Amino acid sequence: MEVVKTRYVGFCFGVRRAVELCLKEKASAKGTLYTLGPLIHNEQVVERLKALGIIVEEAAERIEEGTVVLRTHGIRKEEELVLRKKGLRILDATCPLVKRVREHAISLRQEGYKVVIVGREDHPEVKSVLSYLDNDAIVLSQYERIRGRRIGLVAQTTEELGKFANIAKRLIEEGYEVRVFNTVCMVTRLRQREAREISKQVDLVLVLGGKASSNTDKLYNVAKNENPCSYKIETKADIEPEWFKGKRKVGLIAGTSTPGEVVEEVARVVKSL
Amino acid sequence: MEVVKTRYVGFCFGVRRAVELCLKEKASAKGTLYTLGPLIHNEQVVERLKALGIIVEEAAERIEEGTVVLRTHGIRKEEELVLRKKGLRILDATCPLVKRVREHAISLRQEGYKVVIVGREDHPEVKSVLSYLDNDAIVLSQYERIRGRRIGLVAQTTEELGKFANIAKRLIEEGYEVRVFNTVCMVTRLRQREAREISKQVDLVLVLGGKASSNTDKLYNVAKNENPCSYKIETKADIEPEWFKGKRKVGLIAGTSTPGEVVEEVARVVKSL
Known part of the structure; x- marks a missing residue:
């Protein structure tokens, strides 16, 4: 199978910044490290952070000690007030x-x-x-x-x-x-524009991204509009070989919180089909 | 010939206000009455004002006495300064x-x-x-x-x-x-919308208005877009009977500085064709 891959492989600036902030803090931190809500909308990445001992906590009220990272999408003002009142250490990973x-x-x-x-x-x-x-x-x-x-x-x-x-x-x-x-955001605009272009050129489009990722949903809408043969997937595990019957050229598009490795893995699988 | 006439017969608010201001002033004025540039973009109306003794002057520098009416379209700041410096009486007919x-x-x-x-x-x-x-x-x-x-x-x-x-x-x-x-302006919007509707329903469109009238030009563009058989005229004198060969339904649209009488006259002529 021929593959037309997105130029925008890997995290956008805001997601990369947030993940790096988290990893750096984890490497040097003394106390517990929390993220308030999932740091980004990508389950695989969030699972990886959890595996490093970073705790995803949904309620600000339940955090009593340690450092709290504010998620890329921003938290609610009330939540911030709760954290500040408790005097917790706060790292703001909200996308600028x-x-x-x-x-x-x-x-x-x-x-x-x-x-x-x-x-x-x-x-x-x-x-x-x-x-x-x-x-x-x-x-x-x-x-x-x-x-x-x-x-x-x-x-x-x-x-x-x-x-x-x-x-x-x-x-x-x-x-x-x-x-x-x-x-x-500019990256969203460029990715949407590219999604439109790629979707026109291919027989089938795969849009890679987290289930809760809004920017991935938008990319999927853009792709679907240009090409009815568009599928949204999270990882290579979601690929169904029968989609590709009679197809020759596949487009790969990815959301801003999809790791580069996921795109490369999917590309490898699709090429071998 | 069947005629579909505009609902907006007669001057718009700004034009009516300006013409009334001028006529009222002429009736009571002592000195000479000038308008700086043509009061409105309708030659017939301007000619009528001239016939009453109202002078159309293009250069503020040349006015030395009397009262000056500022045209509906507004004058240039420099012109206003010249008039004010001379201490002339100014009536502002600029459309609000x-x-x-x-x-x-x-x-x-x-x-x-x-x-x-x-x-x-x-x-x-x-x-x-x-x-x-x-x-x-x-x-x-x-x-x-x-x-x-x-x-x-x-x-x-x-x-x-x-x-x-x-x-x-x-x-x-x-x-x-x-x-x-x-x-x-709202009237411009309503007239353009109506022009679009009328032009769709008829075999031929007459757009009535002054040669220099911008809003009439826009109405003509709107009409022409919907109906290639659209003609811009100033008065009944511009009507050419051969336009109407094979036509049954005629739309009449008018600019905001076209007097109601002109519309009625044209309607009468077209009906008799």
């Missing part, structure tokens, strides 16, 4: 681009804009941003009529750029005063 | 919606945005807005790469809404911070 969404949103709100976040309500990044706005914001996944005239618009970093821009366009057409910070 | 463009643009510039005006560089409204920004702004009629990261976007009041929103969308996609005031 996620923090940018939060900062823009906070300043928009302070300047009197009704903040609108384009994204998924149930995504930890959106939950985090919302909490730092005291939940005084609207989350949209498609255009809706909104109360208020002055809209401050930001996007979940992994949002589809076209969707975000279309919602902005519609708000402008409807006559709102709109102030827009395009916070879709 | 045009002033809104100017005010938003000025405050955007003060707040550090690079101001972008979507519109026609040679239109008096755009020239007026530009002058009040000391020409420190960019005029676009289509998307272009721009220096600077923070863009303050406004539209000529008679701009096509779809075009304006598409330029905004493109700027957002390219990653600029964009603050948008949709200053396309």
